[in-house]
Amino acid sequence: MKITIDAAQCSGHARCAAAAPGLFRLDDDGYALPYDGDVPEDLEEAARDGESACPERAITTG
Amino acid sequence: MTTTLEPDGTHDGVAAYHFDNRLGGPVLSHQNRWDEMAAAHSGFRSTVARGHWVVTDGPAVQKALQDWRTFSNKSVTALDPDPTFLWIPEMLDPPVHTVWRRLLGHYFSPKTVAAREPEIRRVAGDLIDALKERAGADVLDEFARRFPTLIFMRLMGLPEEDLPTFLDWVHELLHLSHSEDPDGSRRLAAMRAVSAYFEEQITLRRSAPRDDLLSHAMAWTVDGTPINDRDMHAFCILLFQAGLDTVPISIGWALYHFATHPEQRREIVADPSLIATGVEETLRVYSFVVPARKATRDVEVGGCPVRAGEMVMLPLAVTNRDPDRFDNPSEVDLRRKAVNHIAFGSGPHRCLGSHLARLELNVAVEEWHRRIPDYRIAPGQDLWQHGNMYGIKSLRLEWRG
Numbered sequence: 001m002k003i004t005i006d007a008a009q010c011s012g013h014a015r016c017a018a019a020a021p022g023l024f025r026l027d028d029d030g031y032a033l034p035y036d037g038d039v040p041e042d043l044e045e046a047a048r049d050g051e052s053a054c055p056e057r058a059i060t061t062g
Numbered sequence: 063m064t065t066t067l068e069p070d071g072t073h074d075g076v077a078a079y080h081f082d083n084r085l086g087g088p089v090l091s092h093q094n095r096w097d098e099m100a101a102a103h104s105g106f107r108s109t110v111a112r113g114h115w116v117v118t119d120g121p122a123v124q125k126a127l128q129d130w131r132t133f134s135n136k137s138v139t140a141l142d143p144d145p146t147f148l149w150i151p152e153m154l155d156p157p158v159h160t161v162w163r164r165l166l167g168h169y170f171s172p173k174t175v176a177a178r179e180p181e182i183r184r185v186a187g188d189l190i191d192a193l194k195e196r197a198g199a200d201v202l203d204e205f206a207r208r209f210p211t212l213i214f215m216r217l218m219g220l221p222e223e224d225l226p227t228f229l230d231w232v233h234e235l236l237h238l239s240h241s242e243d244p245d246g247s248r249r250l251a252a253m254r255a256v257s258a259y260f261e262e263q264i265t266l267r268r269s270a271p272r273d274d275l276l277s278h279a280m281a282w283t284v285d286g287t288p289i290n291d292r293d294m295h296a297f298c299i300l301l302f303q304a305g306l307d308t309v310p311i312s313i314g315w316a317l318y319h320f321a322t323h324p325e326q327r328r329e330i331v332a333d334p335s336l337i338a339t340g341v342e343e344t345l346r347v348y349s350f351v352v353p354a355r356k357a358t359r360d361v362e363v364g365g366c367p368v369r370a371g372e373m374v375m376l377p378l379a380v381t382n383r384d385p386d387r388f389d390n391p392s393e394v395d396l397r398r399k400a401v402n403h404i405a406f407g408s409g410p411h412r413c414l415g416s417h418l419a420r421l422e423l424n425v426a427v428e429e430w431h432r433r434i435p436d437y438r439i440a441p442g443q444d445l446w447q448h449g450n451m452y453g454i455k456s457l458r459l460e461w462r463g
Contacts, residue, residue: 009128011412014172015402029167030417052400056128056408 001044001061003035003051009058019053020046032059066098073107074367081108081116082449083140083352083375086239089318089445092452093348096379097392105364114140114354114373117364120384123376126355126363128409130155133355133374135411140354140375149300150293156410158284162297165282166414169217169275175417178213182422185212186429194433198440198460202314205430207232210309210422217418218301219274220263231256232306237448237455260298264291308351309419311453313426315348316341319394320431321439321459326396331435334428336396341423343394346403349379350452353407378404437461 003023012031016024023046025033039047039061051059067079083092096118099106104119117123126133135153137143145153151162168174186209193199211228215221234243234252243249263276268291271277279297282289289297320327320340330336354375357368368374382403383391406413413419439445440458447454 011128011409012167013406013412014417017172026172028171028173029164030171030173049400053402055402055404055406057402 001039001047002037003039003047004060005032005034006056006058006060007031007034009056010054011056011058013055015053015055016050016059020050023047024050067095070109073109073113076105076107076366077103078107078109080110081106082110083108084240084449086446086449086455089447089454090348092350092447092449093379093383093392096377097383100380100384103365105366107366108140108375111141112143114143114375115363115366115368116140116375116377117366118377118380119364120381120387122364123378123381124404124408126374126376127353127404127407127411130159130410132358132361133376134358135159135355137356137373138354140373143356143371143373147299148296149303150296151414152300152304152411159410161284163410163414165279165284169278170414170416170418172417175421178217178418179421179425181216182213183425183429185209186422186425187433190429190433194461197462198437198458200456200458201317202310202454202457203229206313206317206426207310209313209426210419211306213418213422214301214305217274218276218298219272220276224259227259228306231302235303236307236451256299256302257295260295260302261291264294264298304413305415307451307453308413308415309422311350311451312345312348312419312423314454314457315350316344316423316427317430317459318439318445318454318457319344319348320427321437323394324438326394327431327435329396330427331431334431337424337427337431339398339401340394340396341420341427342401342403343396343398345405345423346382346388346401347392347394348452349377349382349403349405350447351405351407352377352379352450353411378407381408434461 010032014026014030016032017026023043027033047061051061067081070078070080072078100118105117108114108116134155137145151159189205189209207229231252234248238248267277267280280294330340352375354373357370357372359370361368385391406416437459440460443458
C-alpha cells in the first residue's frame with residue numbers, strides 16, 4: 001500500500017496525524033508531509049483511518 | 063413557532079426566499095432549516111437587501127470554499143459585498159494570504175498549541191472549581207465565554223484585568239438583536255472602542271516590544287516590507303472578531319448537548335476517551351458558521367447562475383449534515399468512525415485557530431465532567447440562538463438539589 005497526499009489540497013487540518021499518529025507526519029505548521037515508500041502491513045488500517053479523517057479528501061491510499 | 067421559509071418568487075429561474083441569516087431563532091432552528099432547504103434545493107436566492115446566492119448542496123459548498131480563484135475572500139459578509147474594512151488574513155486572497163498564513167502558522171500549529179495544554183487545563187479547571195460548589199450557573203457567561211477569552215489574552219500578551227471589558231465588547235459587537243440596537247449605534251461604539259484599544263496596544267509595543275504574539279508580528283515583513291500599523295490593526299480586529307466568540311459558542315453547544323443527552327453524558331464520564339469524538343461530533347452537528355465569498359467571474363454553483371461580483375453564502379451545516387456524507391447526520395455518534403467534517407472551514411482559509419480551538423474544547427469538556435459530571439438544563443428557559451453565528455444566547459444549567 002502507498003499513501004498519496006495532494007499537497008495543493010491539504011489545508012492543515014492535521015486530522016490524519018490525529019487519526020494515525022504513528023504514520024502521518026506534519027510540517028511545523030501542521031500540514032501533512034509526503035509519505036514515501038510502502039505502508040507496513042500492520043499499519044494499513046491506520047493509513048485508511050487517516051485517509052477517511054481528511055476533511056479535504058486530500059489523502060488516497062491503495 | 064415555524065422557521066420554515068416562505069417562498070419569494072424566483073430569481074433567474076432559481077427559487078427565491080426572504081432569507082435573513084441575521085435573525086435569531088429557537089435552539090437548532092437554523093440547523094434544521096438548512097436540512098429542509100438542502101433537501102429541497104441545491105441552491106437558492108435570498109432576496110434580503112441587494113440579494114445574494116445561497117448554496118445548499120454539500121459537495122458544492124466545500125468545492126467553492128476550496129476554489130479561492132473563483133470565490134474570493136475580498137468580502138466574507140453576504141450582505142456587504144464591498145466592505146470598507148479589512149480583516150487580515152481572512153479577507154486576503156493568495157498569494158498575500160499565503161504569506162500571512164506562513165508567518166502565523168507556527169504560532170497556531172498543533173505542536174505550539176499542545177505546549178500550552180497544561181496552562182489551558184489549569185485555567186479551565188480554576189474556573190470550573192469556582193462553580194462546582196454552587197447549585198448552577200449561566201454556563202456561557204460564567205465559563206464558556208471567560209475561558210477561551212483568557213487564553214486569547216495570554217497568547218496576545220494583553221492584561222488579564224481587561225477581561226470584563228473584552229467580554230462586554232464581544233457582547234455589544236456580536237450579540238445584540240435588532241430591537242436592542244435598532245440603529246446599530248451600540249455596535250459601532252463597541253467597534254470604535256476595540257479599534258482604539260488595539261491602536262494603543264500596538265503603539266505600546268512599537269516603543270517597547272515584548273515577548274508576545276503582537277510584538278512578534280510587528281517585526282514580520284510581507285514581501286520585504288515591514289507590516290505597517292494599519293495592517294497590524296486589521297490583524298488584531300480579525301483575531302478579536304473571529305477568535306473570541308467561536309470557542310464559547312462551541313463549548314455552549316457541547317454542554318447543551320450533554321445536558322440534553324444524559325445517556326451520552328454518562329458514557330463520556332465513564333470513559334473520557336470518547337470525548338475527542340464527542341467534541342468533533344458536536345462541532346459537526348451544531349455547525350454554526352456560515353461563510354460567504356465574492357465571485358470573481360460568472361460561474362454556476364449549486365444550480366445558481368452567479369455573476370462576477372455577486373455574493374455567495376456557503377453554510378457549513380449543509381456539508382456537515384449531508385446524509386450522503388454522514389449516516390444519521392443529525393445525530394452525535396460518540397463512536398463514529400470517520401468524522402471528516404468541515405466545521406473549521408475548507409480550503410486555504412481553514413480556521414487558523416482550529417488546533418487551539420479543538421484543544422480548548424476538549425479540555426473544557428474533560429475538566430467540566432471531571433468536576434461536574436451530572437447536570438441538567440434549568441427549567442423555565444426559552445433557549446434561543448443568535449443569528450449570523452448560531453450560538454446559544456444564554457444557557458442556565460443546574461447540578462445540585
